[in-house]
Amino acid sequence: MSSIRGAVGRVNIWDGAIRTGKTIASLLAFLIFVAVAPHGGQLVVIARTRDSAYRNVFAPLMESSLFGPISKLVSYTYGAPTARILGRVVYVIGASDAKAEKVLRGLTVAGAYVDEITVIPEEFFTQLLGRMSVVGARLFGTTNPDSPAHWFKVRFLDRVRELDGWNHFHFKLAGADHLDPAYIAQISAEFTGLWYKRFILGEWVAAEGAVFDMWDPDVHTIPWDELPEMRELISVSLDYGTTNATAALILGVSAEIDHLGRPTPRLFFVDEYRHDSKVAQQKLTDAELGREFVRWLNDRHLPASTSSMLIPRFTIVDPSAASFKVELRKTHGIASTDADNDVLYGIRLMASLLASGVLLVARPTAAHPDRGCPGFIQEAPGYSWDPKATEKGEDKPLKIADHSLDGGRYGVATTENIWRRYIKLAA
Template sequence: MLRDLPVPLSRRQVESIVEAQDAPIALWSGAVSSGKTIASLIAFLIRLTVTPDHGLVVIVGRTLQTIERNILDPLQSTHLFGPIAKHVIHTNGANTARILGRTVHLVGASDARAEGRIRGATIALAYVDEATLLPQAFWMMLLSRLRVGDQSRLMATTNPDGPFHWLRRDFLLKSAHVGLVNWHFTLDDNPSLDPGFVARLKAQYHGLWYRRFILGEWCLAQGAVYDMWDEDRHVVDLLPYMRRWLAVGIDYGTVNPFSAVLLGLAEDQHLYVVSEYRYSSADSFRQLTDAEYSQGVRQWLANVRRPGESGNTRGVQPEWIFVDPSAASFMNQLWTERVPNIAPAINDVLDGIRSVGVALGSGLLRVHRSCAGLLGELPGYAWDERAAERGDDKPLKVDDHSADALRYAVHSTAHEWRGLIDYAKAA
């Protein structure tokens, strides 16, 4: 099978493929794009050819869509798997596939309830994509279903997480006792990577994610969330002409401050936080209603000065206004008043932080000095170390209102600006 593959393999990859055949639990971990997925899939295909018929074969991922994207699409690529690819048959949306003539069940495991999908099953071979994203209860149930004696195998890949994650604590650190064999991969273990791609990849990750996804460390979320923040680099006094008014991000607060930031795309192909609206009931000794907040936001946007235009031109119409999705009553108020382009923000906290980190780290994102609330929060926006010690990556919920508004605007428009990053300069 290895001779039929069109992609080169490193010695590390070949060793892991061979050794995995005898390991009850085989885990490939390390940096992104380090070759661990291709090695694990080859090991899976080889094992599939000798797996007993009296047990199920399953592929597990966070969702069916991630299984299709991360596992089945590569398996069906002739560029990666050559003639083997034609023996991988799957219809998008179906929860089974035919691989090398064998029925393979596809199981999404996004929460603990997913364990019911395999309860009672007898599994001979399981492949898990991104094991750290699975609930621990599902993983434990999966292990209990490997009931074809010493013929059962579990193969899994993962990027590192925090040092207190259950996978590291209960399995990696106890590998000899639980029958786990682990191979740690770095970018140097993938011989097919172009040096330019490696440079771009390194430029895409910063701070915590650079250590985990590029260096492959199981490291604690600690210190500043945006440790790349540099006032000299990121804060500007003068703004260029804005080619597009991309979005407003709004973090809703009644007792806590209400914050909105305006994100523009300038003629110099950079993102700018042009202006900020912020209201603190604690400072003003008065809470505002949804209608008053709506009026405040609309008046603020009507009075934003448009840089680079003749005279003292004011007033902007953002393409989107992304609102904290938990602020349903405020969104209803905006819809009632027929404020256009309202949408709930994408509120995936870690992915959102990563998007802001990419924009800041690459130098794409800059903030005007007038945005006092945001500038006051970003340097002190920090990880919750107590949560990290419990295995959770969470920022401290202190002085984060403008930071959250920024995250809503930047992450919800990531598809619009990621292509603007010059990774060669950012590296």
């Protein structure tokens, strides 16, 4: 409650461990502000994407168990550019890359709520502060910890006492008395290594060592022959290479149920296409690669004992592969979606899924040596953070032997709004 009462500055920031109440506190403070917000400027809600704005901001605001009767005064349609809060129009802006900064040009901001500031581009945040020219304008923002050299920490949090009108509220999981100890243990198990230090301990620490330090082939792989029944195959996602390997992975969500008949879905990478020109000693043209890929795509990807003839709902392709997307569309009639290529965000999603045991990878078997995802399984243990990038305060993996991992990451990140309907993870 102290952070809500204290959020009266020009900029008010909540950071720290997940599930500590910082989001609800910040949202309540924002609601109180909206009720008396100055006119003469716009109110904005900013998140990495409108999907995440809906999930992290508007879904809680419209939940009556959290905000009681006030929840009925908040309305937002999934993916829409505007919402209404307490009778005021609120613009909803996705800021997933530096180009988003242009959206703010010409906008006068009377109030802003920013979800997960550390995933917002620095140029965008700087532009936003400059647009808050209305007298009495305020910004309310949340973030989980990141690198200690992240621009937001260095430029702002480390200098918060020097910045007039800035308030900073830090939350620790250890002090979250409202949470059941069993639940704390559960969400703590969803993260390991870097993510545990940041999201559970609330520490701003640098990335080092293995990216997927929780990876265990005995835990995270399953024989292809033993794949469970699938509810659907959500996507096939492809990382395109010419001199490097091209890899595509199919992501499915299972139709599993527990002994009480309750749904217990998990995500599975069920099958993989891979062409490595260095191994095959043969480079393929887009036309040749397209024929091979489509031939594989039209094959069976699940054991005969399951819904073996399911086909992926979406085809997701590396956004840099413009020529290959044209080949798929013109020659094979396959419309593709550009992959979400926010590397760090996608890695974080995959790490959370792996650590919580709800993402498994099919491995080849003696009976079916050409099925499963051997490329992903081979690459996962050696995937490491780039120490030179870490020295600069950046979280970047080494670009070595990562083609199947990139293909898998595209699928997980781009279809998040679909699998989140089945799979629950700490945000």
